[in-house]
Amino acid sequence: MYIWEVKDVNAYWGSKRCTKKYLYRKVKFKMNINIRNIEEKDIEAVVNIQIDGWQTAYKGIIDDTYLKSMNAKERINERKKDYKLGSFIVAELDNKIVGFCRYDDKLISGNIEGYDCELKALYVKSNLKRQSIGKSLFNYAKNDLKSRKKTKMILWCLKENYPARAFYEKMGGKLIQEKGIKFGNKTYQEVAFGYNI
Numbered sequence: 154m155y156i157w158e159v160k161d162v163n164a165y166w167g168s169k170r171c172t173k174k175y176l177y178r179k180v181k182f183k184m185n186i187n188i189r190n191i192e193e194k195d196i197e198a199v200v201n202i203q204i205d206g207w208q209t210a211y212k213g214i215i216d217d218t219y220l221k222s223m224n225a226k227e228r229i230n231e232r233k234k235d236y237k238l239g240s241f242i243v244a245e246l247d248n249k250i251v252g253f254c255r256y257d258d259k260l261i262s263g264n265i266e267g268y269d270c271e272l273k274a275l276y277v278k279s280n281l282k283r284q285s286i287g288k289s290l291f292n293y294a295k296n297d298l299k300s301r302k303k304t305k306m307i308l309w310c311l312k313e314n315y316p317a318r319a320f321y322e323k324m325g326g327k328l329i330q331e332k333g334i335k336f337g338n339k340t341y342q343e344v345a346f347g348y349n350i
Contacts, residue, residue, distance in 0.1 A: 256294040
């Protein structure tokens, strides 16, 4: 995240080079992101981030009818039943949930030779992307899996979700596989990224 701060106003005041009353410089501001295990009270915030993420990132990729039909109440009830399965962490900023990640120390989406763990989901609030929240969640999951003696992680991403693909590639992923996945009445393509951890 970046903020703007006043820089050396007096040094330039009255100078021909000064065209504005104030001069500013761009300064990087480090956010205090807290990563922790999910609690039941976090589920509503997590579901809202997921639905907003889908409706924002997948607009024009997944059929609008399906995106608009996503029901928060139903998903909250589903998460209350399964949030303790596998590993489920959240990113917290100023005591508010701003992202989450689910992963497992075994493969969930089927056997892929050589891989022994899977990152199942990673979401960040749409207005807070590119602020290192996703990177913090990703690295936490990867390091946790590594501590469990896992060596090769896989994750799946919609093929046409190019911003997400760029992020996963930046984190060191290599494309290894492609398959179809069905949402509603339509089938879409997703790609797998593999990581040595």
